[in-house]
Every structure is written in structure tokens, then in C-alpha cells.
Amino acid sequence: MLTINNLHVKLEEEDKVILKGVNLTVETGKVHAIMGPNGSGKSTLSYVLSGREGYQVTAGEAILDGQSLLEMEPEERAAAGLFLAFQYPVEIPGVGNMTFLRTAVNAQRKARGQDEMSSAEFLKVVREKAKALKIDAEMLKRPVNVGFSGGEKKRNEILQMAMLEPKMCILDETDSGLDVDAMKLVADGVNALRSEGRSFLVITHYQRLLDHIAPDVVHIMADGRIVKTGGPELALEVEQNGYADILAEVL
Amino acid sequence: MAQAKAKGGAERLAAVALPASGAWLAAARGAALARAQEMGLPTRRDEYWRYTDPTTLTAATAPAAALFAAGDEPAAFAAIDRVTLVFTDGVFDAAASDDPAAAGVELTRLALAGQADIHWARELYGVLEARGQNPVPRPLAALNGALATDGVVIRVTGKAAKPVSLVYRHAATTSDAVLHHIIRLEPGADLTLLESGPGAARFSTVTEVDVADGASFHHIRTQGRDHERRTLTHIFARIGAQARFKSFTLTANGVLTRNEVVMELLGDDSVAHVAGAAMGDGGFHHDDTVFITHAAERCESRQVFKKVLKGGAVGVFQGKILVKQGAQKTDGYQISQSLLLDDDSQFLAKPELEIYADDVKCSHGSTSGAIDETALFYLRSRGVPERLAQALLVQAFLAQAIEEIEDEAIAEDIRGRLEGWLARRMG
Ligand SMILES: Nc1ncnc2c1ncn2[C@@H]1O[C@H](COP(=O)(O)OP(=O)(O)O)[C@@H](O)[C@H]1O
Ligand SMILES: [Mg+2]
Numbered sequence: 001m002l003t004i005n006n007l008h009v010k011l012e013e014e015d016k017v018i019l020k021g022v023n024l025t026v027e028t029g030k031v032h033a034i035m036g037p038n039g040s041g042k043s044t045l046s047y048v049l050s051g052r053e054g055y056q057v058t059a060g061e062a063i064l065d066g067q068s069l070l071e072m073e074p075e076e077r078a079a080a081g082l083f084l085a086f087q088y089p090v091e092i093p094g095v096g097n098m099t100f101l102r103t104a105v106n107a108q109r110k111a112r113g114q115d116e117m118s119s120a121e122f123l124k125v126v127r128e129k130a131k132a133l134k135i136d137a138e139m140l141k142r143p144v145n146v147g148f149s150g151g152e153k154k155r156n157e158i159l160q161m162a163m164l165e166p167k168m169c170i171l172d173e174t175d176s177g178l179d180v181d182a183m184k185l186v187a188d189g190v191n192a193l194r195s196e197g198r199s200f201l202v203i204t205h206y207q208r209l210l211d212h213i214a215p216d217v218v219h220i221m222a223d224g225r226i227v228k229t230g231g232p233e234l235a236l237e238v239e240q241n242g243y244a245d246i247l248a249e250v251l
Numbered sequence: 252m253a254q255a256k257a258k259g260g261a262e263r264l265a266a267v268a269l270p271a272s273g274a275w276l277a278a279a280r281g282a283a284l285a286r287a288q289e290m291g292l293p294t295r296r297d298e299y300w301r302y303t304d305p306t307t308l309t310a311a312t313a314p315a316a317a318l319f320a321a322g323d324e325p326a327a328f329a330a331i332d333r334v335t336l337v338f339t340d341g342v343f344d345a346a347a348s349d350d351p352a353a354a355g356v357e358l359t360r361l362a363l364a365g366q367a368d369i370h371w372a373r374e375l376y377g378v379l380e381a382r383g384q385n386p387v388p389r390p391l392a393a394l395n396g397a398l399a400t401d402g403v404v405i406r407v408t409g410k411a412a413k414p415v416s417l418v419y420r421h422a423a424t425t426s427d428a429v430l431h432h433i434i435r436l437e438p439g440a441d442l443t444l445l446e447s448g449p450g451a452a453r454f455s456t457v458t459e460v461d462v463a464d465g466a467s468f469h470h471i472r473t474q475g476r477d478h479e480r481r482t483l484t485h486i487f488a489r490i491g492a493q494a495r496f497k498s499f500t501l502t503a504n505g506v507l508t509r510n511e512v513v514m515e516l517l518g519d520d521s522v523a524h525v526a527g528a529a530m531g532d533g534g535f536h537h538d539d540t541v542f543i544t545h546a547a548e549r550c551e552s553r554q555v556f557k558k559v560l561k562g563g564a565v566g567v568f569q570g571k572i573l574v575k576q577g578a579q580k581t582d583g584y585q586i587s588q589s590l591l592l593d594d595d596s597q598f599l600a601k602p603e604l605e606i607y608a609d610d611v612k613c614s615h616g617s618t619s620g621a622i623d624e625t626a627l628f629y630l631r632s633r634g635v636p637e638r639l640a641q642a643l644l645v646q647a648f649l650a651q652a653i654e655e656i657e658d659e660a661i662a663e664d665i666r667g668r669l670e671g672w673l674a675r676r677m678g
Contacts, residue, residue: 078634094647104633
């Protein structure tokens with residue numbers, strides 16, 4: 001379970017406040033969606049949870065299954081079960097995708113006191129999961145995200161998620177830049193990972209991804225706060241009327 | 252007036268005593284010493300020594316250098332089937348060496364060749380070095396030719412059965428070793444030369460390589476890790492038509508390293524690649540100085556130099572491509588990059604192009620930058636600890652230089668060595 005209490009965040013370098021008291025609880029096994037206009041702070045929330053530099057938490061806390069995330073290093077948060085599928089996956093020239101995946105899987109196992117995966121076992125698992133996402137051997141060999149299309153990058157994020165088996169998955173605009181087929185592939189990948197022990201926070205600007213990944217709860221974020229929470233019908237309301245009505249209503 | 256500049260090191264050069272040797276070598280030494288005296292020893296005022304202080308290289312005696320305990324680090328090229336010749340502080344160690352005959356090439360030592368009349372050796376010793384003195388003087392290479400106590404003399408007519416591996420051990424903390432190698436690849440010949448180890452407290456090598464038409468020369472070198480060692484190397488190469496020359500150097504540590512490569516592409520359709528990967532921390536000064544002359548048509552030259560610098564380390568790159576008149580369709584590429592792991596480190600680059608032909612493609616780029624924080628965060632967000640993530644990015648940065656090595660087993664040895672170093676330093 002992820003609990004965020006009264007989270008206030010400003011930029012480290014400037015006096016710009018971005019998150020102005022976010023309160024949110026994602027119960028274990030549930031899928032929550034966060035929708036909201038551009039610039040409302042959705043990506044910032046995901047970065048702050050995963051430990052990116054450049055932000056300063058001025059108040060509040062974030063607790064994942066009893067562990068206080070905000071004091072931890074990014075790699076410790078990952079080992080604790082947090083995963084962020086990036087809105088803009090990063091290209092790393094010179095580091096092979098396979099090497100990257102294997103290093104990450106084994107680093108997390110090591111941090112949890114588990115044995116490393118053998119090469120043979122790793123290969124078997126990665127091939128299986130890659131196949132389901134239509135990621136071919138060539139893509140696995142290439143440097144991380146280098147020369148990948150937008151859709152390939154997003155599928156690669158889901159592959160990493162599948163390999164790392166996190167407890168808490170945050171997907172930041174995973175649907176952006178995808179055509180319908182690619183979105184379907186990504187959604188299937190996410191749905192295959194849904195389980196009792198795993199929670200999702202799906203950040204999206206549009207409702208369409210939520211047609212494929214059915215959320216249990218929908219939150220609307222605006223100007224650094226969660227301004228409204230409801231069921232799946234809230235997403236449909238946004239789809240039909242845009243954000244303006246909802247925002248007018250709460251502000 | 253410019254001419255009035257006092258010749259550096261005149262006293263030291265006047266006091267030089269040449270090693271005893273047979274007739275042709277004695278003459279070659281005398282001529283080399285005369286060249287050095289004519290040029291004078293380098294000082295920081297010389298154009299190509301502005302970024303690197305030559306004082307400890309020109310001093311009459313070598314500054315002491317402590318020995319480095321390699322610990323569990325495997326010997327370089329251990330898994331490669333090769334013919335090993337060992338020089339300890341510049342002195343050949345027969346007991347530790349393989350039978351040179353196993354390489355399937357004509358191979359003798361300079362100390363022995365000097366006594367015999369080997370006409371091709373006589374035509375090479377000091378000859379390529381002398382050609383390489385113009386337009387940039389390299390007096391320390393001439394001084395090496397005067398003083399070299401030993402080295403290898405290799406002639407290859409076909410494909411060498413095995414790589415020749417020169418292993419340079421460092422045993423005495425004040426050793427001062429000078430080796431000079433001459434290598435002749437006859438038309439169509441093929442040789443891989445491996446070099447490894449620190450060699451001495453102060454170590455100078457000159458390698459003159461004559462690559463005839465259709466021949467291939469592969470050179471892979473790792474320079475020893477002794478933190479206080481000083482190394483000066485020169486490669487002078489003359490390359491014929493449809494020939495290949497490839498040289499790669501891996502350097503980690505050493506208080507001072509200067510690797511000079513001077514080559515001339517004299518025949519059409521040849522390929523010459525020079526690459527280097529260097530990594531240093533603290534009192535580390537690493538200088539790559541390269542001069543490539545294109546004097547024939549349709550030749551390709553590539554320079555790929557990568558340096559990772561930390562804790563006040565200094566990297567230098569001085570690379571020049573000269574395309575002579577008539578050297579049409581030249582393809583010259585040069586890149587030098589450094590990754591600065593902190594604000595104390597420094598990279599000084601002097602890339603130069605001088606082109607006298609109108610139908611050529613030449614490019615050069617020189618950059619230095621910090622580690623990519625976005626990539627670092629991406630790796631860490633997947634659970635990779637910071638130091639390991641940094642090591643992965645360092646390896647990735649150096650990979651482009653290592654890719655220049657054609658032989659996959661040798662490239663793997665280099666990659667493994669680098670990975671081991673990084674794991675010990677950063678893990
Ligand atoms: N590193 C940053 N530097 C400057 N402004 C930033 C930075 N990160 C976020 N912001 C600003 O904070 C606000 C929220 O951004 P973001 O979290 O990306 O929103 P969303 O993902 O909801 O579109 C925007 O106004 C954005 O410009
Ligand atoms: Mg965003």
C-alpha cells in the first residue's frame with residue numbers, strides 16, 4: 001500500500017512550488033489513475049516518489065508498505081518495490097539492453113538478500129516476457145532505448161517492469177505517442193501484471209488508456225493537488241466534458 | 252629572433268654515452284644523437300609541449316616510482332595464445348620468455364641484431380623516426396634511438412602464426428628503460444603485436460613499423476597501472492597501398508603518459524585507425540599526440556580517443572590530420588572526448604586539420620562533459636546502485652574506442668580488464 005500525506009514539493013533551484021499538499025492512498029492490489037491537465041504536477045509526483053534530484057520536499061511523507069520512501073536513495077526505493085515507467089524513457093548509448101536488465105534484476109535481488117539469477121535462467125525469462133510484448137532479439141541487443149521508436153521505448157519500460165516484478169508500479173503517460181495497436185500491446189502487458197499483491201498508479205492525460213486498463217479509482221490532479229476522487233465514471237466525465245467543468249466545480 | 256632560442260638540454264645531450272653496439276647500429280645511434288642535439292630537448296615553450304610538462308622526461312635521471320601490487324588482477328592477454336617476450340626494467344628476461352621461433356616470423360632482439368648485418372633493419376632503424384621529425388620535431392624519439400639498449404626486430408612475410416606479446420615488467424623503483432622496436436611487414440603480411448605492463452619507473456619506447464602493400468598490422472597495448480610510473484611512447488608508421496594499420500591503447504593510472512603516433516599513408520586505398528581509452532584519478536596526466544599524413548588517394552584514417560578523468564587528472568589530445576595535395580577521396584575522422592567525473596579534472600584538446608586536396612571528407616570533434624545525470628537516475632531507478640551505475644556509464648563511454656579492436660577475444664580481454672578495474676575502484 002502506498003500512502004502519500006500532505007506532500008509539498010518545490011524546485012530545488014527556484015522558488016517554484018509544484019506540489020501543494022498531495023494526499024493519496026493506493027491500496028494493495030488496486031489500480032488508481034491520476035488524470036489532470038498538463039502542468040498540474042503529475043510527472044513531478046512520480047519523480048519525487050522515485051527519488052529524482054532537483055526537487056525539495058518541504059512537507060509531507062510517502063510510505064510504501066511501512067517504509068518511508070522519501071529518505072531513501074533511488075536504488076533503495078526500487079529494491080523496496082517501487083517502479084516508475086518514465087514518460088520519456090532515457091537513451092543510454094553503449095549500455096546493451098540485456099546488460100541493463102540483468103544488472104538491474106541482480107542488483108535488486110542482491111539488495112533483498114536473494115541469489116543472483118543465472119545467465120540461463122535470466123535469458124529464458126527475458127525471452128518469454130519480451131515475446132509477449134513483441135520485443136525481438138535485435139531490440140534486446142541494442143543499447144538501451146537508442147534508436148527505439150516511441151512505441152518501442154514504452155514497451156521496453158513494460159518489459160523492465162515485468163522483469164523487476166515491483167509491488168508498486170507508476171506509469172507516467174505510458175500512452176502518449178502510441179498508436180492504438182501499440183497502446184493495446186502495452187495495456188495487455190500491464191494487465192498481465194495485475195495481481196493481488198501489486199498496485200498501479202496510472203498517470204494519463206486522456207481517458208483512452210483507461211479503456212484498456214480499467215482503474216478502480218480515478219483522481220483528478222490540478223495545480224499540485226488531488227482535487228477530486230471517484231470511480232471509473234470520473235474518467236468518462238473528463239472524456240466527455242474536458243477538465244474545465246470539474247475544475248470550475250472544485251475551485 | 253626565433254633562431255636564437257637556446258637548445259634545451261644541450262649539457263645533458265653532450266654528456267650522453269652511447270651503448271656499445273655493432274657497426275650499423277653504432278652509426279644509427281650517432282645519427283640519432285646528432286638529430287636530438289640539433290633539435291634540443293623539449294620544454295614547455297615548444298608548441299606541442301604546452302599542455303604536458305616534459306621536465307621529468309628530459310631529466311638526466313628518472314624520478315623514482317613505487318611498484319604497484321596488481322593483486323588478483325589477471326595478467327594482460329592471459330587467455331590469448333601468443334608468443335611472450337619479457338623485458339624487466341628494459342632488460343630481456345630469457346627465462347620468462349617463450350621461444351621466439353613459435354611466432355612464425357623472423358624475430359630477434361635489437362641487442363643481437365646490432366652485431367649482425369641485417370640490411371632491412373638498417374634501412375628502418377631511425378629512418379621512420381627521422382621522417383617523422385618534420386614538421387613537428389620529436390627530439391625525445393631521436394634520443395631513444397641513440398640510447399635504446401634493446402627491443403625487438405621483427406620481419407613478417409606471411410601471416411604470423413601467433414601474436415607477439417611484449418611484456419614489460421617494472422622491478423626497480425628507479426629504473427629508466429629505453430627500448431626501440433623495428434617491424435617490417437612485407438607485402439601481404441599480417442602481424443598482431445601486443446604490449447603490456449609499466450616497463451620501468453621511466454619508460455621510453457619507439458616503434459618503427461613499415462607496413463608494405465596489402466599488409467595488416469594490429470597493435471593492442473595496455474599500459475601498466477603503477478601510479479608513479481612515467482611513460483613516453485612513439486610509434487612511427489609508414490603505410491603502403493591497400494594496407495591496414497590498427498592501434499589501440501588502454502591506459503589506467505601512471506603519473507605521466509605521453510603516447511605519440513606519427514604515420515604516413517603513402518599508398519592508395521589504405522586504412523589506419525588509432526584509438527585509445529584512458530582512465531585516471533588524481534595525479535594522472537595522459538597525453539595522446541597524433542599526426543597522420545595522407546599522401547595517397549582513397550585512404551581512411553580514424554582517431555578515436557576517450558578519457559575518463561577524476562580527482563584532478565589531466566587529459567591531453569593533440570591530433571592532426573594533414574592531407575597532402577593529390578590525396579583525393581581522403582576520409583579522415585577524428586574524435587576525442589573526455590568524461591570528467593568531477594570539477595577538478597581537466598581536458599585540453601588541440602585538434603587540427605590541414606588540407607591541400609579539394610575532394611576530401613574530414614571531420615573532427617572534441618568534447619568534454621560530466622556524467623549524464625539523467626541516465627544515472629534512470630539506472631538507479633531500476634535498482635542499480637549509484638557506483639555500479641556510474642561504472643556502467645564509464646564503460647559505455649569507453650566502448651567506442653574499444654570497438655576499434657578487431658579481434659573479439661582481445662577486445663574481450665580489454666573489456667574484462669576495464670570492468671575489473673571499475674569494480675575495484677567504484678564497486
Ligand atoms: N525541473 C523543472 N524545472 C522547471 N519547471 C519544472 C520542472 N519540473 C516541473 N516543472 C514545472 O512544474 C509544473 C508541473 O510539471 P509536471 O509535473 O511535468 O506536470 P504534468 O506531468 O502534470 O504535465 C509545470 O509548470 C512545469 O513546468
Ligand atoms: Mg507529465
